[in-house]
Amino acid sequence: MNIQKLGWNQFFEEAFEEYKQQGFAVGRVTLEHKKIYRVASEHGEMLAEVSGKLRFNAIERQDYPAVGDWVVITPRPEEQKATIHAILPRKSKFSRKAAGATMDEQIVATNVDTIFLVNALNADFNIRRIERYVLTAWESGANPVIILNKVDLCENVEEKIQEVDSVAFGVPIHAVSAEQNIGMDQLDPYIYEGQTIALLGSSGVGKSTLTNTLLGDFKQEVQTVREGDDRGRHTTTHRELVVLEDGGILIDTPGMRELQLWDADEGFSQSFSDIEILADNCRFRDCSHKSEPGCAVQTAISEGTLDKSRYASYVKLQRELAFLERKENRQARLAEKAKSKQMSSSQKKNK
Ligand code: GDP
């Protein structure tokens, strides 16, 4: 397997240099299952486990490999096995809150170049949801592309595109029908050798249909795996990262399908730049945009240039982010504590 086809590039090459000099190899994680990883590399595909050292130094879930990661390995091709020693820096990552009360960050996919935000142009069309997805995408570090699927069911496509455009500045928007193969060639420019793609969108919008089109001949394999999963069996042929026949790499993990809003500070400003620009024109610097005189936000709402519900979702998301941030800071302090504790105990051992 040529690793360029798997998405290898200059960014990772530079990060790998020091390991290369020490004689290590490199591979990309295509599946994670209970801390056993499937890794694709120049030496073929292998099952891998993390080294004792990596495990010892790992504090949070994100210190472990995830699907899409480039990992530093020592391969044992004759056994089709490998040991993972390190994770190369991630260009982008999608994560979500892990189940439960703690705020463990669970990474569902990494090193995604382009994220297709899939929405349907029928009754499910929801501009607020699109707004949220764009936010998640910006925060991840991947480039968002909005796909409005089921164009065959929509009579006012141009209107919808304009509506989406008003909440997604500078994000490309494509109206297609995955099922009826309308406008699908608009997606070609995003899918080529070395480019990693993932799909995000609510259930029923057409992700599977779209995925199957992209997969082409791989389709059969994926379907068999799904059937296996339903009966609770684990099949080893299952990959969540697939190199497409005509170039491009597709990541499709279960976690990707149930992504939640994580910390999205940076993406937040980008997504709501219209409101932040307005807010710059408020008379008071610390304007709360409620009842202050000279509030540009309230003026825009009353004049109808700013949609009231868009402002409401801005406020709501801001509140959620503040909540996440407080929790996350606490989590970071705990992790820091754990790390220093671990370090002092290993120093003692070394004495
Ligand atoms: P997913 O839950 O996002 O994976 O959605 P699916 O791919 O399973 O599609 C949900 C339903 O929408 C299925 O019945 C598909 O046949 C249908 N569907 C998908 N794409 C289109 C489309 O372009 N036009 C129409 N009319 N239906 C579609």
Ligand code: ZN
């Ligand atoms: Zn104001």
